[in-house]
Amino acid sequence: xxxxxxxxxxxxxxxxxxxxxxxxxxxxxxxxxxxxxxxxxxxxxxxxxxxxxxxxxxxxxxxxxxxxxxxxxxxxxxxxxxxxxxxxxxxxxxxxxxxxxxxxxxxxxxxxxxxxxxxxxxxxxxxxxxxxxxxxxxxxxxxxxxxxxxxxxxxxxxxxxxxxxxxxxxxxxxxxxxxxxxxxxxxxxx
Amino acid sequence: xxxxxxxxxxxxxxxxxxxxxxxxxxxxxxxxxxxxxxxxxxxxxxxxxxxxxxxxxxxxxxxxxxxxxxxxxxxxxxxxxxxxxxxxxxxxxxxxxxxxxxxxxxxxxxxxxxxxxxxxxxxx
Numbered sequence: 244x245x246x247x248x249x250x251x252x253x254x255x256x257x258x259x260x261x262x263x264x265x266x267x268x269x270x271x272x273x274x275x276x277x278x279x280x281x282x283x284x285x286x287x288x289x290x291x292x293x294x295x296x297x298x299x300x301x302x303x304x305x306x307x308x309x310x311x312x313x314x315x316x317x318x319x320x321x322x323x324x325x326x327x328x329x330x331x332x333x334x335x336x337x338x339x340x341x342x343x344x345x346x347x348x349x350x351x352x353x354x355x356x357x358x359x360x361x362x363x364x365x366x367x368x369x370x371x372x373x374x375x376x377x378x379x380x381x382x383x384x385x386x387x388x389x390x391x392x393x394x395x396x397x398x399x400x401x402x403x404x405x406x407x408x409x410x411x412x413x414x415x416x417x418x419x420x421x422x423x424x425x426x427x428x429x430x431x432x433x
Numbered sequence: 434x435x436x437x438x439x440x441x442x443x444x445x446x447x448x449x450x451x452x453x454x455x456x457x458x459x460x461x462x463x464x465x466x467x468x469x470x471x472x473x474x475x476x477x478x479x480x481x482x483x484x485x486x487x488x489x490x491x492x493x494x495x496x497x498x499x500x501x502x503x504x505x506x507x508x509x510x511x512x513x514x515x516x517x518x519x520x521x522x523x524x525x526x527x528x529x530x531x532x533x534x535x536x537x538x539x540x541x542x543x544x545x546x547x548x549x550x551x552x553x554x555x556x557x
Contacts, residue, residue: 319538319542320535323538342537343540345541348536349537349538349542401545402541433542
């Protein structure tokens with residue numbers, strides 16, 4: 244008479260039989276190559292993560308440092324030429340000039356004397372503007388028709404001097420500050 | 434009293450500013466017509482511009498115009514500009530080659546510096 248066969252209804256006995264004939268199983272299988280599905284799932288997760296996480300801000304572009312103008316000559320012509328050269332080298336412009344407050348050209352490159360001469364009426368017109376409290380009006384920009392002329396003005400005991408730069412766009416406030424410093428440095432020795 | 438060393442230094446400074454654009458200059462006493470300092474001095478020009486300046490000043494007064502202030506300019510043939518600077522008791526003439534000298538530098542830099550220097554020389 245045969246004993247009762249092992250059946251699905253007796254799982255404990257089945258497990259005991261299997262354990263007696265089979266080698267012990269490793270605690271966990273570590274696949275050397277992940278399944279493609281797993282890869283897709285992981286990739287999707289990464290993609291979702293990337294879509295949700297805001298992009299890291301790009302490192303700020305290094306700030307352009309404009310070297311200060313250093314005047315090495317006592318000669319007015321050399322000082323003015325150095326100022327115009329420095330402006331052309333370090334500011335986004337195609338022409339530069341120095342004029343007195345009557346619009347007389349002291350030094351210029353890349354701009355006609357006729358254009359420089361408009362400094363005279365321009366600065367005269369600004370006298371009334373400066374009478375308004377709180378308005379400085381010692382720097383600005385003027386659309387010439389094809390180019391923008393940016394200028395700064397400084398005053399000395401001998402009158403006013405104007406440094407202008409002509410280019411496609413008006414210069415920034417920082418650039419105008421640099422021009423003003425350079426103009427002050429130059430005309431102090433005139 | 435006028436310190437002629439300061440005048441000489443002022444002329445040297447003027448030559449340095451205008452370089453080869455300065456053809457000649459004189460600084461003279463307008464009553465005596467005596468040149469006190471200069472470069473490539475021109476006695477004839479001293480006499481001429483003393484007379485022109487006197488005529489100009491009297492004409493301005495007679496016409497009830499404002500008096501002569503700091504300077505006047507003459508544009509002459511051959512790219513030459515004559516400048517006469519009024520230092521009060523002294524006059525100064527400059528002959529400038531206007532192809533080589535910048536008018537802006539002459540008016541905004543050279544003349545104001547000369548006025549200051551001569552005023553300093555007259556204080557001594």
